[in-house]
Amino acid sequence: MGAIALNTLLMIVVALSIPGVINRTRSILAGRKGPRLTQHLHNVKLLLNKGAVYSTTTTVLFRIVPTVYLGAAIVAMLFIPVANLYPLISFDGDVICFAYTLALARIAIIFAAMDTGSSFEGMGAAREALYGALIEPAMMIGFATLAMFCGYTSFAEIFEHEQSFNLHYTIIMLLTAFLFVKITFVESGRVPVDDPRTHLELTMIHEVMCLDYSGVDFGMIQIAGWLKTACFSMIAANAIAATCCFYWWFAVPLAILLTGLSVGIVESTQARNKLVRNTTFIVTISALAALIFFIGYLLQLDINI
């Protein structure tokens, strides 16, 4: 019981820490001191204390979506174990349930964007739907690799593996970790796929869908975004921790730094993709996932390498 509570608490800590680390990394690389590590929390607190303003063209759908979006993200978070701890919800096949809980969040926000009738948000919804559909195979093949190699279909059991060193296991886990770091970039809408800092509506993907949200609704969407990022980051961290040091006190800092530093560094040094190139970029991640699955299959057949 204590392990479950600690697990949930740590997931929240990871979710709240990553944006601060990203911003700090970016600031340092830009030669600035940067905002305090908790600045994003203060910003969202401000939003949560405000009421919301609704466009007259929107319907009730628009108003319930932030709740659905945040709810789905919270449920998804409850599936993820923190290394040797135990998640609140766990059953056979929960990896599929996790993926489609997040898909529910995506479809909800797409509907909300369409509901505003704005031409910007319509474009954003079309982009989100396309990229969401393209990243799904990568995610599913990634889960399939884990399930095939470990023989379980629930996150909690997948990562609970024997601690003795196993070369095949290490290879597959590290490759999968790399895959999930890449998926984190796409799912949390960071450079090079999307740019959360831009003010240019015409280039936005996720941000443009939230243009009509304000106050408490916008705050909820932001928190949901953090939770989503934390889920993928923790999956990647678990995969690495499983190969060397499978303890929560190792996995938590790893999850924060893995995403915080990699996103921060990429956003400081690299330009965003041309929008049409995003498709290639995301399909390549799926191809990578397929390749890892194939390697996993060969290793499981125990060929000599």
Add this chain to the structure above:
Amino acid sequence: MIYYVTDNSAHSVALSDIPEVEYAALYNDLKERLQEQRYHIAHYFATPVGNRLKFYLLLLDDKEHKVMLSSFAMDYYDDVALPSLTALHPQLHPFEREISELYNVEFDSNPWNKPLRFSFDRRNRNSTIDTYPFYTIEGDSLHEVNVGPIHAGIIEPGAFRFICNGENVLHLEIALGYQHRGVEKEFSSTDNRLRQTLLAESIAGDSAVAHATTYAGVIEKLLQSPTNENLIKERAVALELERMAMHIADTGALSMDIGYQLGQVACEALRTMTINTTQAWCGNRFGKGLIRPSGTNKPLTEAKRKMILDNVAEISRRYDEVRLDINSSPTILARFEECGIVPKEEMYRIGGVGMAARASGATRDIRSSHPFGAFAQGYVDHQSVVKKQGDVMARLMVRANEVLQSAEYIRDILNSYDVSEEYSHPDYTSALTPNALSFALTEGWRGEICHVAITDEKGSIETYKIKEPSLHNWLALALAVRGEGISDFPICNKSFNLSYCGHDL
């Protein structure tokens, strides 16, 4: 004889010297002449004189470095339609549209006879910016995206209407006029020359020095007073500092739009350093207060000369690193190259000017074709930076190379600058030549700026006309995004960085 031929460094022209011809003769001549790339129109406007409407036209001959003046007239209430030159040479469209809007002059078969800027004194008051006749295309697979007139950033207002097929832009139309202030009328409403100078500095905030220099040129030609060497040099330094500051700022803005943080922060810092140099010289970061007719209040001292030399050397060195970084980053090149292409022929056709034209291989540069100030005196030997590709990258590289070039010019000029020379104070009172037309052409950072003043018999400015390079180049932006993804519009827009208030006046 259709034209009075002069050049950009001659004195003002007596109105009686400008031939008044039949429109048909001018039409036939321009029809042929404008097919050659050496000619383009610098200004073409109408102004009421008594009960007549008098049209003046300034034609530039880049090859012979000459300015050709001509005029024709019609009755103020005449409603004969003139055959449109825009139909043959689209570069005339802003001029014919302005004349149509202000005086209801009909240009027969003008394909794009839309209001230009909704002046307060337009003839048809029922035509308002809210009823701007946007071009439409019908089709099930098409959708329209309207951006503006109020934008998310800190930029000025202007309405952009895209017609898109999915993510691809088929057509972009830009409706401007939200910033109209009546600047041209303000010039003729006062004889206070200091006031006029301040007005000139406010035509476009990012080109304060360029416009003030052009205004000072117009006035000095009407005063027929010689300007001293140091004054000419100071103006050149100020103009090149402004060019550096704006080109660096736009390099930063382009980096920001593609999410390239290092380029952005480096350029923001360098731009601040550049405008702070101007501030340390004259007290204003944009060079306001620096350029005054026939003199200066802010002569360079030895300490300031040294300060500018040191700062410019440092900026130039650091900016070169940014330039190399951009040139060697595949992710950045992937965004900028082959994006927003305006071919050379199109650029000539629409009368594109300045750095945008040079990025397309169209060598329009007043500094070499119609030299003024330090460029006419031979203090610097100017070679235009020209690129062929006409894409965002080419425009960025023209900027980058011009920053380094301007730094060299500033160094050369300041090294030969003698601080011990006497300086002259501004002249706000001497009488201007009466009944004369005076024009000045300046190459601002954005391109060719042309001011024209016409004085009455008492020597007061009766008509003042301003042409900002943006007037031509807005159309280049519209052409650049055709066939591009709509998400690439922002970088195309930034690569031109055109002025709204300079267009709307």
